[in-house]
Amino acid sequence: MRILYFTRADSVHDQRFLAALAESGHEGFVLRLHPGEYPTPSGIKALEWSGTKSQLTENDIPRLTQELSELLKPVQPDLVLSGPLQDLAFLVARTGFEPLLSMSWGFDLMHDVLVSPDAAEKARFALGHSARLITDAHCSAAQAVHLGFDPEKICIFPWGVDLSHFTPAAVRVRGTVWRERYGWGDKRVLLCLRSWEPNYGVDVLLRAFVEAVQKDDSLRLILLSDGSQRDLLLSILEEGNVTDKVFLGGRVPNQDLITYFGAADIYLTPSHVDGSSVSLMEAMACGLPAIASDIPANAEWIAEGQSGWLFPDGNHHALAELLLQIPSFDLPTVGTRARKVAEKRADWRRNKQLLFLCWEQAMTSSKGGSL
Secondary structure, three states: OEEEEEEOOOOHHHHHHHHHHHHOOOEEEEEEOOOOOOOOOOOEEEOOOOOOOOOOOOOHHHHHHHHHHHHHHHHOOOEEEEOOHHHHHHHHHHHOOOOEEEEOOOHHHHHHHHHOHHHHHHHHHHHHOOOEEEEOOHHHHHHHHHOOOOHHHEEEOOOOEOOOOOOHHHHHHHHHHHHHHOOOOOOEEEEEOOOOOHHHOHHHHHHHHHHHHOOOOOEEEEEEOOOOOHHHHHHHHHHOOOHHHEEEEEOOOHHHHHHHHHHOOEEEEOOOOOOOOHHHHHHHHOOOOEEEEOOHHHHOOOOEOOOEEEEOOOOHHHHHHHHHOHHHOOHHHHHHHHHHHHHHHOEHHHHHHHHHHHHHHHHHHHOOOOO
């Protein structure tokens, strides 16, 4: 089977899906909306086209639809896997290609369709031309059903993580060495990896941290990543006079994250919009308890007081109070439970078999066969 994977650019998630495609035995191709120099796994052929260097606009759609139609003719894929819904799956749907296996990336169904009638209409169009939908969270699946998609055609599975790489044993020594190097051996260390973009609520975390540090000077924060809110976030730290209590590590290669998971006592994800967060799964796999905003996707992973704790989304005062309660938490026990949840639900080696099954289901349904 010839499978084309159509994505925006390149991410850890894209690399994981492409690696799975490369090892599946199928002939794999990748097309990226934003042209550039990207690592492509051996066995996958990267296709070239003009694409667009910026966010997809209405003016781009006719041109790219025509280009995509022309590109598909010589490739002749048996299946196209594409998402997010409003741009990439929508473009494939406009070409009339079948079968299309659409993939939700969380924000497209959990945010965009709720705030933009145009985004909702494009999502409906893409779904209406999709043989199947892949999503990583039940809340996203429910939103697709609300838009009129058949629930029997939805493949739900969390993307998952490498449980042999992200382990409590793998992170312990690296983390201890890091803490001692920075003089944080006796501190309570928080970790956040979320992108510095409005959807991820990092500003909420920083305001909570500034408030909590006034009462607990032992708190420290490892803040990785970067993004469009950089100036805002740095100003919160400076105005709060806590820059000496925060480690800014920038963007870190995924394989190196185990050092920081090992250095932290608790992982923080304050996102306003999300699917099943891979960084949350990685933290849990490392035996790291988590504090998360109480959005539906996080609530699918965090059982209050069992595998972590939840706080009201966007409420930095509530989060600050929770940070002050950390000394009373049984972190080792909760971390052990978190690891067990990851082993049960977030094993990429097992979960990717569901991806392969979904490919087969999309092909079968497009031929009118029974599943």
